[in-house]
Amino acid sequence: MRKFLPKFAYLLATSAGAGLSPVWPGTVGAGVGVALAAVLIPASPWLIVLAYMAVFAVGVWASSHVISRTGTEDPQIVVIDETFGTAATLSMLPLDPVWWAAGFLAFRFFDVVKPWPIGVVHEKVRGGVGIMLDDAAAAVVAGVLLLLLNDLIQRLP
Template sequence: MRKFLPKFAYLLATSAGAGLSPLWPGTGGAAVGVVLAAILIPASPWLVVVAYMAVFAVGVWASSHVVSRTGTEDPQIVVIDETFGTAATLSMLPLDPVWWAAGFLAFRFFDVVKPWPIRVMHDKVRGGLGIMLDDAAAAVFAGASLLLLNDLIQRLS
């Protein structure tokens, strides 16, 4: 068990290895989030909420483990936060490829740029919780922005 848990934490934190990509690991983790959101399409809303709560909790645990092992505050290989954030964003949007592409891009924008208050969370909350929390906030910003855009489009149609 002593050897299994660290390897399992790395597997989860890297979103099954997506974080090990030498090119844009965060985007690779976000792509895993598209798969997660697609898998959850037929699930009931309650199951979706429970699934995202579980991914968030597991992400905090796995990220914390990698942070403590590497001594790095936000290791680049940890991408479970991008997986969670992208999936959460897409789950808020209409089931349409255009909206999902916009959701992917909007999440990546808020995740990379980190406007206030996302930046505050990123800077002030440490460890695995901080890693996951700023991406949860980015998902809320991305989803809310696109839902407002969708509402505006509906009203103008």
């Protein structure tokens, strides 16, 4: 069990190896988030919320483990946060390829640029909680802005 848990933590933190991609590991991890959101489409809203709570908690544990093993505050191979953030963003949006593409791009923008308040979370909260929480904030900002845009579009004549 002692050898299994560290490997399992790495498997989860890298979103089944997506974080090991030699190019754009965060974007590859975000792609896993698209798959996660798609799998959850038929689930009830409560099950979706529970699934995201579980992914968040597992992400905190797994990324904390990788941080402690690597001695790096935000290891590049840890992409479960991008997986979580993308899936959470897409789950807020209409089930439409255009909205999902916009959600993917908006989440990645806010995740990379980290404007206020996302940047504050990124700077102030450390460890596995910080890794997951700044992406949760990016997901909320991206999702809310796109929902407002969708509402505006629906109101146009």
